[in-house]
Amino acid sequence: MKYPKAIMRYCPKCQKHTLQKVSIYKPGKRRASAIGERRHAEDKKGYGGQKFPKLAKPAKVTKKVTRMLTCPDCKKKFNTYGIRIKKFELVAA
Ligand SMILES: [Zn+2]
Structure with a gap:
């Protein structure tokens, strides 16, 4: 799927339409010292x-x-709902 790099869209904060930049959301790196990660590592340990x-x-x-x-x-950044797709690319429109 080809998607434009910028789209005209309503901004709830500015309360008007603005030309918004589109990027793909990527989750951040997981911290090994986080409590959930430590607990999971402890659960997986051993026989x-x-x-x-x-x-x-x-x-x-x-x-x-x-x-x-x-x-x-x-x-301000806005995330949209995720769409299931094999290939997604941003093109200049
Ligand atoms: Zn805005």
């Missing part, structure tokens, strides 16, 4: 540590793509 079978054949063939829109006026 019988793997609590659920590792997925041999995943059900989904696609990944969700979340678009992140940035308003040029207030610099």
Whole structure:
């Protein structure tokens, strides 16, 4: 799917339409010192540590793509709902 790099869209903060920049949302790096990560590592440790079978054949063939829109006026970022798609590319429109 080809998607424009900038779209005209309503900004709830500015309360008007602005030409917003489109980028793809990427999750940040997981902190190893976070409590959930430490607890999970502790659970997995030792004999019988793997609590659920590792997925041999995943059900989904696609990944969700979340678009992140940035308003040029207030610099606020908006995430849109994710769409399942094999290929997503941003093109100049
Ligand atoms: Zn705005």
